[in-house]
Amino acid sequence: MLKQLYIRNFTLIERLDMTFREGFSVITGETGAGKSIILGAIGLLKGQRADSKLIKRGADKCVIEAHFDLSRYGMEAFFIDNDVEYDPDDCIVRREITASGKSRAFVNDTPVPLSVLKELGEQLIDVHSQHQNLLLGTQDFQMEVVDIIADDRHLINDYRAAFDKYRLKQYQLDEMRRQIENNKANADFLQYQYDELSAASLVEDEQKELEALSNQMSHYEDIKTALYQADNALSGEGNGVTENLRTAINALHSIESVMPKAGELASRMDADYIDLKDIADEVEAQLDNVDFDPKRLDNINDRLDKIYSLEKKYHLDTVEQLIHMRDTLRKQLENIENGDGDLRILEGEVEKTHKEAEAKAATLSEARHKAARKIEKEISQRLVSLGMPNIQFVICLTSTDLTPSGADKVAYMFSANKNVPLQPAAQVASGGEIARLMLSLKAMISGAVKLPTIIFDEIDTGVSGKIAERMAEIMCEMGNNERQVISITHLPQIAAMGATHYKVFKEDKDDVTVSTMTMLSAEDRVREIAQMLSGSDISEAAINNAKALLKYK
Incomplete structure (x- = not known):
């Protein structure tokens, strides 16, 4: 999990040194306060492209550093494979960008290529932003979810080995046919x-x-x-x-x-x-x-x-x-004379490898179908509790010709209302429905993958009231299951559910405006949530509502 985040001279952040806790935490702040800046810094730690324009004006270098506790996640093999020192209690990931545009990455003070940083970052933090909801309409994401729940990596590897063997034989057959045709034409x-x-x-x-x-x-x-x-x-x-x-x-x-x-x-x-x-x-x-x-x-x-x-x-x-x-x-x-015989032999080898690949694909498809039924059941249950009592959610897996990923085509079909036929989820679900569906999928995936840290960036868009509270409960459940969940939110119902509450805000310092972040005390949390409820003029009623949401005593 993320223990500490240090940022220096990154856009509007002059210096930020923030400690994070396990479980479910929330980050609030007005629009434009700098929440996206913090996410951008984390993105750089995940291997995203660097730009010297990100350096704070007047500085010659920006530094972003994070400390992680990996003791519960069994990641030692990654460090051994990449010849990096392994410290499960304090893994330090650092990115430095100079004004000249040079970027350097370090893991436990060892310089690493950006590709290694990206691979590690994907295993440390999953950032779910609003634009990721668009993934719901892509075949790759939909199939990835099914494969994660199916835990079929070994089946995928077996299939790909058989598929590659078949493709090689098919290529050899095509080349032999071409050569024979050319030779016959020039005989x-x-x-x-x-x-x-x-x-x-x-x-x-x-x-x-x-x-x-x-x-x-x-x-x-x-x-x-x-x-x-x-x-x-x-x-x-x-x-x-x-x-x-x-x-x-x-x-x-x-x-x-x-x-x-x-x-x-x-x-x-x-x-x-x-x-x-x-x-x-x-x-x-x-x-x-x-x-x-x-x-x-x-x-x-x-x-x-x-x-x-x-x-x-x-x-x-x-x-x-x-x-x-x-x-x-x-x-x-001689090949022209004997070509037909050689061609028949290779055609037999192609047919044999094709059948072997088909058999592996069938085994993989069976595992995917079982996983699809499991996903349908769990996601439907979650969506009912998220205020969608008439939900219909079906994962359609249809057979296709052999491809590098198998012989399956996937489609997430969705209907939120009675007597409304199923249609592709990405096409018919509203913004709030998409948010709830993606949260449910992420909750399910996180249980299978065991990601140390998950950050939700305004996943609550399009929901409010009891639904928002239930979404917060799901994130709490995820945070209590050996992972760290951080939600950037504008909803007081979600903000009140966090075990730890951080606020991002801007302040004037000398002749510049800077963004900063702080961990709120219990009293500060009451005022922050009351402000989220009533606006800039905080009323007594808003204070009482905030205390009620916080179960304040």
Whole structure:
């Protein structure tokens, strides 16, 4: 629950430090006194968008800070998941806005993204303002109420997993159909391309080898001349390197008996001779093998021209890429040929996942129907006690095609009078009837969700007298059920029911007007409620009426 609210330099509020109590509290004040400003500050703590224009004139920063007691609400998992320190007895939420427009959010002095602040705020405070009555006409809100009472989160998760699986298979089926249709439309062209590439009998690394051969044969004369010169230098009669080396070796061996060092040198030269002789033989063999065949060169160049032509045609750079394209084309042609069979298999998978999703949706619908009957019964009972004896309230759930939220369409049907047919509640209910219906729904939801703090902003619009008193009793019941309920009201019947009473008012301070808030004493409450009853001139009768409403002794 909200224990303390601190506001500094926010619009007309210079400084406000207010303590709140558990149970049912009320806030009163004249129109324009600043109640909406306080709600705006709380909205910022719930992650609403910040604007530097909200900063009080002349200030460089505004700060809004709230302290919460979370000890009865089991929220530790949220703090662990978001790596924020958990203090159940004093959770501090703070928002700071600078004049430059920069906004920062903190939870227990840990900086957090606005998304985390918003998620936490939704679990801490529910603010019900008059515009939220418009939610009654939306499918999302109506179904959310049903799901909350059904406590069907696990069923929704199971259904969504099955639905997502079905949607994925359906997407794959649609893509396969599209691909098959495209392939069939292009089948002749694909076959032509495949036949052309297949007829080329492409081989990996072929292009590199052919280019090397073409280059070599194009330089035949240079190669022949160089090999001849090398062979003559190595093996030529009388001046060949190998013959001269052999002569040197023999000469050294001839004197090794008288000069051992000569034998060592000869032995070293023997190894060199063997290597050099082997090289000379290889050069001679290459010379014998070098031959120029113009026809073969033409064949090689023709083959290269074919490869280059295919690469240019298909905008590719290598034979390997052409081979990959050929193989891809083959697979596409095989898919066209086998596509109907694959299509039937995937159609079966789609049908299977669709049935699984339908089964999950049926289970979810059953839970929703049970919850709808429960809501109808409780809301009708509450509305009767709120002065609507002839109330008819029915939740119509009808089947639809599968959607991300299930296979149900919901409509809240309403009639407040005898012999008047049921019609959509948002269309036919008056302002006062809508207020009572929304209060009843909120009371029911709060019991299921266990929200720590609920703030009603003038939910009593359109009601008065005994009905207002009964609405106050409902809010009291909610406040006595381990939650904190705060009602901003203009009705004395509701104001008198609060266990704690706060007043918002404006006052002149120096040369500016500021809004402030105070907790009223017992005597101040009497005067405030008397003023609400009679206006600015408080009569003795109004004082007595106020005391009666307060059960003053």
